[in-house]
Amino acid sequence: MKTSSDAYVATDGRAGKPRRGRSSGHVRAARRLAGLIWPQRSLITHRELPGPGPLEPELWSKLNFITGAQCRACGMPFEIAVEPDQLCGACLVRLPAYDRARAALIYGDVSRELVLGLKYQGRRDGLATLAGWMAAAGSELLADADLITPVPLHYFRLIRRGFNQSGWLAAALSRTSGVRLSVDALKRARSTPIQGNLSADARRRNVQGAFRVRGSRLKLVKGKRVLLVDDVLTTGATAEACARTLKRAGADCVDVITLARVAGPRSMTI
Numbered sequence: 456m457k458t459s460s461d462a463y464v465a466t467d468g469r470a471g472k473p474r475r476g477r478s479s480g481h482v483r484a485a486r487r488l489a490g491l492i493w494p495q496r497s498l499i500t501h502r503e504l505p506g507p508g509p510l511e512p513e514l515w516s517k518l519n520f521i522t523g524a525q526c527r528a529c530g531m532p533f534e535i536a537v538e539p540d541q542l543c544g545a546c547l548v549r550l551p552a553y554d555r556a557r558a559a560l561i562y563g564d565v566s567r568e569l570v571l572g573l574k575y576q577g578r579r580d581g582l583a584t585l586a587g588w589m590a591a592a593g594s595e596l597l598a599d600a601d602l603i604t605p606v607p608l609h610y611f612r613l614i615r616r617g618f619n620q621s622g623w624l625a626a627a628l629s630r631t632s633g634v635r636l637s638v639d640a641l642k643r644a645r646s647t648p649i650q651g652n653l654s655a656d657a658r659r660r661n662v663q664g665a666f667r668v669r670g671s672r673l674k675l676v677k678g679k680r681v682l683l684v685d686d687v688l689t690t691g692a693t694a695e696a697c698a699r700t701l702k703r704a705g706a707d708c709v710d711v712i713t714l715a716r717v718a719g720p721r722s723m724t725i
Protein backbone atom coordinates (compact mmCIF):
# COMPACT_ATOMS: atom_id res chain seq x y z
CA MET A 456 0.00 0.00 0.00
CA LYS A 457 1.23 3.47 -0.79
CA THR A 458 2.08 5.85 2.00
CA SER A 459 1.09 9.46 1.71
CA SER A 460 4.67 10.34 0.82
CA ASP A 461 4.62 7.68 -1.90
CA ALA A 462 1.47 9.23 -3.26
CA TYR A 463 3.16 12.59 -3.28
CA VAL A 464 6.21 11.22 -5.01
CA ALA A 465 4.02 9.45 -7.56
CA THR A 466 2.48 12.74 -8.64
CA ASP A 467 5.48 14.95 -8.21
CA GLY A 468 8.45 12.67 -8.52
CA ARG A 469 10.23 14.42 -5.69
CA ALA A 470 11.02 13.69 -2.08
CA GLY A 471 13.72 14.71 0.37
CA LYS A 472 16.43 16.94 -1.08
CA PRO A 473 15.88 19.22 -4.06
CA ARG A 474 16.56 17.39 -7.29
CA ARG A 475 19.88 18.23 -8.83
CA GLY A 476 21.89 17.22 -11.82
CA ARG A 477 21.15 15.97 -15.31
CA SER A 478 17.44 15.30 -15.07
CA SER A 479 16.56 18.80 -13.78
CA GLY A 480 18.84 20.35 -16.43
CA HIS A 481 17.06 18.37 -19.14
CA VAL A 482 13.67 19.40 -17.80
CA ARG A 483 14.67 23.07 -17.80
CA ALA A 484 16.02 22.83 -21.34
CA ALA A 485 12.84 21.08 -22.51
CA ARG A 486 10.71 23.79 -20.92
CA ARG A 487 12.72 26.54 -22.61
CA LEU A 488 12.30 24.78 -25.94
CA ALA A 489 8.57 24.29 -25.33
CA GLY A 490 8.26 28.01 -24.61
CA LEU A 491 9.70 28.75 -28.06
CA ILE A 492 7.38 26.37 -29.84
CA TRP A 493 4.17 26.97 -27.88
CA PRO A 494 3.49 30.54 -26.83
CA GLN A 495 3.05 31.12 -23.13
CA ARG A 496 -0.50 30.94 -21.86
CA SER A 497 -2.13 33.08 -19.21
CA LEU A 498 -1.95 31.49 -15.78
CA ILE A 499 -5.62 32.36 -15.28
CA THR A 500 -7.50 32.34 -18.59
CA HIS A 501 -5.21 29.86 -20.43
CA ARG A 502 -5.29 32.18 -23.43
CA GLU A 503 -2.15 32.74 -25.47
CA LEU A 504 -0.37 35.87 -24.36
CA PRO A 505 0.75 38.47 -26.87
CA GLY A 506 3.89 39.41 -24.95
CA PRO A 507 6.07 38.41 -22.03
CA GLY A 508 4.58 37.98 -18.57
CA PRO A 509 2.36 35.37 -16.96
CA LEU A 510 -1.00 37.19 -17.24
CA GLU A 511 -2.98 39.55 -19.42
CA PRO A 512 -2.03 43.15 -18.59
CA GLU A 513 -5.53 43.94 -17.24
CA LEU A 514 -5.34 40.99 -14.80
CA TRP A 515 -1.71 41.72 -13.92
CA SER A 516 -2.65 45.27 -12.94
CA LYS A 517 -5.17 43.89 -10.43
CA LEU A 518 -2.63 41.73 -8.61
CA ASN A 519 -1.78 43.32 -5.30
CA PHE A 520 1.84 42.53 -4.37
CA ILE A 521 2.83 43.14 -0.75
CA THR A 522 5.78 45.50 -0.89
CA GLY A 523 5.39 48.11 1.84
CA ALA A 524 5.68 48.10 5.62
CA GLN A 525 4.26 45.08 7.38
CA CYS A 526 4.00 43.56 10.85
CA ARG A 527 7.36 41.95 11.63
CA ALA A 528 5.63 38.85 13.01
CA CYS A 529 2.48 38.02 11.04
CA GLY A 530 3.33 40.08 7.95
CA MET A 531 0.07 42.01 7.87
CA PRO A 532 0.59 44.99 5.56
CA PHE A 533 0.24 48.39 7.23
CA GLU A 534 -1.74 51.02 5.39
CA ILE A 535 0.47 53.81 6.68
CA ALA A 536 4.23 54.05 6.92
CA VAL A 537 5.53 52.90 10.31
CA GLU A 538 8.88 52.43 11.99
CA PRO A 539 10.70 49.24 10.94
CA ASP A 540 10.09 46.10 13.02
CA GLN A 541 6.67 47.17 14.29
CA LEU A 542 4.05 44.66 15.44
CA CYS A 543 0.39 44.88 14.47
CA GLY A 544 -2.32 45.12 17.14
CA ALA A 545 -3.10 41.41 17.08
CA CYS A 546 0.58 40.45 17.52
CA LEU A 547 0.98 42.96 20.36
CA VAL A 548 -1.84 41.15 22.16
CA ARG A 549 -0.55 37.68 21.35
CA LEU A 550 2.43 36.71 19.24
CA PRO A 551 1.66 33.92 16.77
CA ALA A 552 3.10 30.44 17.33
CA TYR A 553 5.23 30.86 14.23
CA ASP A 554 8.07 33.41 14.18
CA ARG A 555 7.43 35.34 10.96
CA ALA A 556 4.94 35.04 8.10
CA ARG A 557 5.29 36.62 4.70
CA ALA A 558 3.21 36.45 1.51
CA ALA A 559 3.68 37.58 -2.05
CA LEU A 560 0.14 38.80 -2.68
CA ILE A 561 -2.99 40.11 -1.01
CA TYR A 562 -5.71 37.50 -1.46
CA GLY A 563 -8.16 39.08 -3.89
CA ASP A 564 -10.16 38.27 -7.01
CA VAL A 565 -7.14 37.69 -9.27
CA SER A 566 -4.82 35.98 -6.79
CA ARG A 567 -7.71 33.70 -5.80
CA GLU A 568 -7.89 32.53 -9.43
CA LEU A 569 -4.18 31.70 -9.30
CA VAL A 570 -4.71 29.66 -6.13
CA LEU A 571 -7.78 27.89 -7.54
CA GLY A 572 -5.86 27.06 -10.72
CA LEU A 573 -3.20 25.37 -8.62
CA LYS A 574 -5.55 23.67 -6.22
CA TYR A 575 -8.41 22.46 -8.39
CA GLN A 576 -7.01 22.42 -11.92
CA GLY A 577 -3.56 21.17 -10.95
CA ARG A 578 -1.84 23.81 -13.09
CA ARG A 579 1.92 23.50 -12.69
CA ASP A 580 3.08 25.73 -15.52
CA GLY A 581 3.17 28.81 -13.28
CA LEU A 582 5.00 27.26 -10.35
CA ALA A 583 8.40 28.78 -11.12
CA THR A 584 6.80 32.21 -11.48
CA LEU A 585 4.76 31.90 -8.29
CA ALA A 586 7.77 30.59 -6.36
CA GLY A 587 9.81 33.52 -7.66
CA TRP A 588 7.25 35.95 -6.22
CA MET A 589 7.24 34.07 -2.92
CA ALA A 590 11.05 34.02 -2.80
CA ALA A 591 11.14 37.79 -3.30
CA ALA A 592 8.54 38.38 -0.57
CA GLY A 593 10.26 36.03 1.86
CA SER A 594 13.91 36.61 0.97
CA GLU A 595 14.92 37.15 4.62
CA LEU A 596 13.08 34.01 5.69
CA LEU A 597 14.68 31.95 2.93
CA ALA A 598 18.14 33.27 3.78
CA ASP A 599 17.69 31.99 7.33
CA ALA A 600 15.97 28.68 6.51
CA ASP A 601 17.59 25.25 6.84
CA LEU A 602 14.58 23.30 5.63
CA ILE A 603 11.45 23.93 3.55
CA THR A 604 8.34 21.86 4.20
CA PRO A 605 4.71 22.21 3.11
CA VAL A 606 1.48 22.19 5.09
CA PRO A 607 0.32 18.61 4.47
CA LEU A 608 -3.00 17.32 3.21
CA HIS A 609 -4.63 14.40 4.95
CA TYR A 610 -3.90 11.11 3.22
CA PHE A 611 -7.48 10.67 1.97
CA ARG A 612 -7.61 14.18 0.52
CA LEU A 613 -4.18 13.69 -1.07
CA ILE A 614 -5.38 10.50 -2.73
CA ARG A 615 -8.61 12.16 -3.93
CA ARG A 616 -6.87 15.26 -5.30
CA GLY A 617 -3.73 13.47 -6.43
CA PHE A 618 -1.37 16.20 -5.32
CA ASN A 619 -0.70 18.75 -2.60
CA GLN A 620 -0.53 22.23 -4.13
CA SER A 621 1.44 23.47 -1.11
CA GLY A 622 3.92 20.65 -1.75
CA TRP A 623 4.31 21.87 -5.32
CA LEU A 624 4.95 25.43 -4.12
CA ALA A 625 7.43 24.15 -1.52
CA ALA A 626 9.30 22.12 -4.15
CA ALA A 627 9.40 25.09 -6.53
CA LEU A 628 10.67 27.35 -3.74
CA SER A 629 13.35 24.81 -2.91
CA ARG A 630 14.42 24.68 -6.57
CA THR A 631 14.55 28.49 -6.70
CA SER A 632 16.47 28.92 -3.45
CA GLY A 633 18.50 25.74 -3.10
CA VAL A 634 17.19 25.32 0.47
CA ARG A 635 16.65 21.67 1.36
CA LEU A 636 13.11 20.32 0.89
CA SER A 637 11.26 17.77 2.95
CA VAL A 638 7.87 17.14 1.33
CA ASP A 639 6.60 15.04 4.19
CA ALA A 640 8.11 16.25 7.47
CA LEU A 641 4.57 16.97 8.68
CA LYS A 642 1.50 14.79 8.38
CA ARG A 643 -2.13 15.28 9.27
CA ALA A 644 -2.94 12.93 12.09
CA ARG A 645 -6.66 13.37 11.48
CA SER A 646 -8.83 14.63 8.67
CA THR A 647 -10.22 18.13 9.28
CA PRO A 648 -13.27 19.70 7.63
CA ILE A 649 -12.54 22.27 4.89
CA GLN A 650 -12.09 25.60 6.64
CA GLY A 651 -13.67 27.85 3.99
CA ASN A 652 -16.61 29.24 5.94
CA LEU A 653 -15.42 28.67 9.49
CA SER A 654 -14.83 31.51 11.96
CA ALA A 655 -11.32 32.13 13.30
CA ASP A 656 -12.18 30.30 16.54
CA ALA A 657 -13.68 27.37 14.70
CA ARG A 658 -10.60 27.18 12.44
CA ARG A 659 -8.35 27.05 15.48
CA ARG A 660 -10.38 24.26 17.09
CA ASN A 661 -10.55 22.50 13.73
CA VAL A 662 -6.77 22.14 13.38
CA GLN A 663 -5.81 21.82 17.05
CA GLY A 664 -3.64 18.72 17.41
CA ALA A 665 -4.23 17.79 13.76
CA PHE A 666 -0.55 17.63 12.78
CA ARG A 667 2.40 15.41 13.65
CA VAL A 668 6.05 15.36 12.65
CA ARG A 669 6.76 11.97 11.07
CA GLY A 670 8.93 9.81 13.30
CA SER A 671 11.36 9.31 10.43
CA ARG A 672 11.75 13.10 10.04
CA LEU A 673 12.33 14.02 13.69
CA LYS A 674 16.12 14.16 13.29
CA LEU A 675 15.72 16.31 10.19
CA VAL A 676 13.60 18.89 12.03
CA LYS A 677 15.41 19.03 15.37
CA GLY A 678 17.43 22.20 15.86
CA LYS A 679 16.53 23.49 12.37
CA ARG A 680 15.06 26.73 11.12
CA VAL A 681 12.04 25.52 9.21
CA LEU A 682 10.20 27.43 6.51
CA LEU A 683 6.60 26.25 6.26
CA VAL A 684 4.88 26.71 2.88
CA ASP A 685 1.16 27.06 2.18
CA ASP A 686 -0.94 28.55 -0.61
CA VAL A 687 -2.97 31.05 1.43
CA LEU A 688 -2.74 32.48 4.95
CA THR A 689 -6.22 33.30 6.24
CA THR A 690 -6.45 33.45 10.05
CA GLY A 691 -3.13 31.68 10.40
CA ALA A 692 -4.73 28.88 12.46
CA THR A 693 -3.27 26.12 10.27
CA ALA A 694 0.18 27.75 10.16
CA GLU A 695 0.15 28.13 13.96
CA ALA A 696 -0.89 24.51 14.52
CA CYS A 697 1.93 23.33 12.22
CA ALA A 698 4.44 25.69 13.89
CA ARG A 699 3.53 24.42 17.38
CA THR A 700 3.96 20.84 16.18
CA LEU A 701 7.35 21.55 14.58
CA LYS A 702 8.60 23.44 17.64
CA ARG A 703 7.47 20.67 19.99
CA ALA A 704 9.54 18.35 17.80
CA GLY A 705 12.58 20.56 18.39
CA ALA A 706 12.58 23.04 15.47
CA ASP A 707 14.50 26.17 16.48
CA CYS A 708 12.35 28.54 14.50
CA VAL A 709 9.35 28.23 12.19
CA ASP A 710 8.68 30.89 9.56
CA VAL A 711 5.77 30.76 7.15
CA ILE A 712 5.60 31.73 3.51
CA THR A 713 2.45 31.75 1.40
CA LEU A 714 1.53 32.79 -2.11
CA ALA A 715 -1.26 35.02 -0.80
CA ARG A 716 -2.73 36.24 2.49
CA VAL A 717 -5.91 37.99 3.51
CA ALA A 718 -5.33 41.68 4.02
CA GLY A 719 -6.85 42.01 7.49
CA PRO A 720 -5.36 41.25 10.90
CA ARG A 721 -5.29 37.69 12.18
CA SER A 722 -7.84 36.95 14.87
CA MET A 723 -6.99 38.43 18.26
CA THR A 724 -8.86 35.64 20.03
CA ILE A 725 -6.63 33.47 22.19
Ligand SMILES: [Zn+2]
Binds near residue numbers: 526527528530542543
Ligand atom coordinates in the same frame (compact mmCIF):
# COMPACT_ATOMS: atom_id res chain seq x y z
ZN1 LIG B 1 1.04 40.95 13.25
